[in-house]
Amino acid sequence: MRAVRAAETAATTHPWAIHADGLQVRAGRQLAVNGLDLALTTGVHGLLGPNGAGKTTLMRALATVLTPAGGRLTLLGRPVDGRAELRPVRRALGYLPQHFGFYPRFTVREFVGYMAWLKEMPKATIPAAVQRAVDRVGLTSRADARLKTLSGGMLRRAGIAQAIVNDPQILLLDEPTVGLDPEQRLDFRELLRDLGTDSCVLVSTHLVEDVAAACTDVVVINEGRLVWQGTPEGLTTQGDHSHAGDSPAERGYSAVLRRHRAEAAR
Missing domain, CATH: 3.40.50.300 (P-loop containing nucleotide triphosphate hydrolases)
Known part of the structure; x- marks a missing residue:
């Protein structure tokens, strides 16, 4: 060694x-x-x-x-x-486009976790990283809500959460x-x-x-x-x-x- x-x-x-x-x-x-x-x-x-x-x-x-x-x-x-x-x-990188796509039936947690997986984050680190990102954008109470139920402002905050989940x-x-x-x-x-x-x-x-x-x-x-x-x-x-x-x-x-x-x- x-x-x-x-x-x-x-x-x-x-x-x-x-x-x-x-x-x-x-x-x-x-x-x-x-x-x-x-x-x-x-x-x-x-x-x-x-x-x-x-x-x-x-x-x-x-x-x-x-x-x-x-x-x-x-x-x-x-x-x-x-x-x-x-x-x-x-x-x-972390990126929030002006118009971003999402799966309406995903929960906030699932969506941010999926984006973390796409960014090739280590699997063991993803749950904690997702929770931290969701907390930072003020969506803690809606983490398990489906995206299709969120207001426009909440959707934008979910978009910010996916952009920062990997600490870019x-x-x-x-x-x-x-x-x-x-x-x-x-x-x-x-x-x-x-x-x-x-x-x-x-x-x-x-x-x-x-x-x-x-x-x-x-x-x-x-x-x-x-x-x-x-x-x-x-x-x-x-x-x-x-x-x-x-x-x-x-x-x-x-x-x-x-x-x-x-x-x-x-």
Whole structure:
């Protein structure tokens, strides 16, 4: 029996959990992401942009659902392209699509457990991991309820539970607060802050206030390109009362988009 070196058991670290360089991704025939440069590490990152900006296409590429059409994408130090073996990356991912499918007759516990099995989690660890995920999203009392009996907000929370059941290194959430009431949104923000302490969390949303309250970093894209990246506090300084919005963060977001469109029109 040989000795095991410390380097072999140490956690693998990467300069960037997500790194895109000139990334291009197609949505049908259209290049929805076109030359995107992005680097994200541990923390909670809010992804903002108008309808058609390429947010969902980008999230699908990061979830390895779509293959890049050009440029370079690496996740946890591994390239993502048509030739790479993606199973190690997928085991370390959590993903909640904007519209996710489920088996209506499954209970919450069965659904989250099934997703844990698909992620190739060790069988012995699944029951405890499922219970923890269900508890974290506030569905403890409904763990054995069938999905078809849940409200829209509860279904969304079940979707979040399946995304976090494997304690992912990269967590991708596309419009996660749809259907959540104000109290549930506050709880979700607290959960995000907790998850972001040791994971790279990317949240795509139209709710600028959720980003300002829960994220450590803001990414604004438009027409498939990076428009602005910085802190929520930095975003609030980008605009003033002449810009559209009901809060400093919304006015800053409006100002960033307005400046980008003016420069693109030159």
